Amino acid sequence: MLTDINYHPIQGSVLQDQGYITLSPAAPLSHWVHSYWQLNVPLGRHCYRSMPDNCVDVIANLHDAEDIFIVTPYSSAMSFELSGPEAYFGIRFQLLGHKVVVSTPLENWEMLLSTDTRKADVIPPRVLNAIRESITFNLSFEERCHHVSASLLNAARQPNIDHRLARFIRYCHHNISSNIVLSDRTCSEFGLSARQLRRLTQLQFGLSPREFARVMRFQHTLDAIKRNPNGASWADNYYDQSHFIREFKRMSGSTPSELFNLSVLYNID
Structure with a gap:
């Protein structure tokens, strides 16, 4: 990867x-x-x-x-x-x-x-x-x-990947269950400032760093629910159940049960 x-x-x-x-x-x-x-x-x-x-x-x-x-x-x-x-x-x-x-x-x-x-x-x-x-x-x-x-x-050719951006992505992935803090102090670990990180993620993803991190957390949670649909997989990544439901509906446009039990391709006639 x-x-x-x-x-x-x-x-x-x-x-x-x-x-x-x-x-x-x-x-x-x-x-x-x-x-x-x-x-x-x-x-x-x-x-x-x-x-x-x-x-x-x-x-x-x-x-x-x-x-x-x-x-x-x-x-x-x-x-x-x-x-x-x-x-x-x-x-x-x-x-x-x-x-x-x-x-x-x-x-x-x-x-x-x-x-x-x-x-x-x-x-x-x-x-x-x-x-x-x-x-x-x-x-x-x-x-x-x-x-x-x-x-x-x-x-295909050798891609020019900004190593600072790669460090940020790895940070989001490895801290998916934590409260991700994107202060200048944290961003210095990636080799840039918070302002430079915002510019970099906007340039390469069209998203802010926080939006990128929220999507990563959502996808991580989807994978956890798919592997264990009867468990409280959300508990590792969100403050409480209401926070999870609110974020899940924002990201998916549905509740977890609707997403996993109903088709995302549906007739509107």
Whole structure:
């Protein structure tokens, strides 16, 4: 992993048969790509609720090879209205994994992606072409993953990871159950000031340091609940149950029972 932490972000469940399928790549690609995924939207008007995870996703519309877009990190649940039948293919990068193929700081992406002609300034042309080819050739999900993997491996280069940012990420990961303090004194351990850390996380994630840390804690809690659904997994990471419920609803748009028992892709007709 680029940040030397074991981080496996979780999304909510899609209960429709074959509604959401994933594939995790093998090493070395797994060091910067968390997973490939495909969302299959049935006939009708639907809503898909996505969970924050601090990761970058490159997403392609499988019914339109030119419709490729990027979802950057966000700090609370996002809902997307979708009209089916439709299908989307995605590449979910590890934390900072996108930097293996993208050198432009995330903060500058919005301007570059405002027109399709500048999309290649963010996503390498060979990766864009491989995604489009996989759609045009009508490949299966597994075949598409392998086709895109080859282009990512060819486009990959040694990423320029700011070691100060990596230290901050490791700090958040290892202190997930503690009250994270981001004072100048704490930030000096990363090699910068609190103001410099805010600037750095905004540049590379589009989030404040505190937003990034809250999402990390939320994802850690999701993983704990998934492994032990009957336990009080929240107790290790939040002050009390009301604090946990409030934060969980802010992050996911639902209660824990709703998230784990209901589909995050649902019909709105």
